[in-house]
Amino acid sequence: MNYTKIKSVFALLTISATLLVSCNKSEESTVVTDTPVETEVVTPEVVKEDTIKITLNSNDKMQYDLSEIDVYEGQTVVLTLNHTGTMPKDAMGHNFVLLKKDTDMAKFGEEAAKFQKEGYMPTDQSNIIAHTNLIGGGESDTVTFMAPEKGTYDFLCSFPGHYSVMKGKFNVK
Numbered sequence: 503m504n505y506t507k508i509k510s511v512f513a514l515l516t517i518s519a520t521l522l523v524s525c526n527k528s529e530e531s532t533v534v535t536d537t538p539v540e541t542e543v544v545t546p547e548v549v550k551e552d553t554i555k556i557t558l559n560s561n562d563k564m565q566y567d568l569s570e571i572d573v574y575e576g577q578t579v580v581l582t583l584n585h586t587g588t589m590p591k592d593a594m595g596h597n598f599v600l601l602k603k604d605t606d607m608a609k610f611g612e613e614a615a616k617f618q619k620e621g622y623m624p625t626d627q628s629n630i631i632a633h634t635n636l637i638g639g640g641e642s643d644t645v646t647f648m649a650p651e652k653g654t655y656d657f658l659c660s661f662p663g664h665y666s667v668m669k670g671k672f673n674v675k
């Protein structure tokens with residue numbers, strides 16, 4: 503095989519190229535070293551699951567146990583929020599609210615605080631991608647939604663005052 507042919511094989515094939523590289527390593531090592539870019543091409547694509555399950559725990563100390571959540575674009579996200587404490591939701595209620603990009607978290611938090619009867623969930627949900635219900639100690643709630651487009655989003659607990667610490671980044675890759 504001449505150099506040009508081998509190069510085109512590398513460019514077109516991924517898995518076969520890996521085999522070629524390992525077979526030809528000794529006799530044609532110059533080809534391998536001349537084309538370092540190909541090593542990126544032969545990396546197999548990570549298999550992404552269609553559905554990702556996420557467990558987010560919260561407690562009586564006004565804390566989530568995750569500050570970052572990573573998912574892939576287009577995945578179905580099944581997120582379960584647990585409240586591992588014992589305090590009632592009137593005093594230490596928690597939820598998970600995922601905001602659309604560029605939503606001002608402080609403004610959203612102020613607005614949500616006005617909706618006590620609705621579990622601190624504003625009637626206008628135009629800034630919300632997904633949310634769980636408000637839960638108290640010992641309770642859980644699960645929300646299922648499609649991961650939005652690639653980017654970084656904010657999530658928070660909308661119980662008054664909680665978002666100053668109960669917040670995190672939802673990364674869609």
Ligand SMILES: [Cu+2]
Nearest residue numbers: 595596659664
């Ligand atoms: Cu909370």
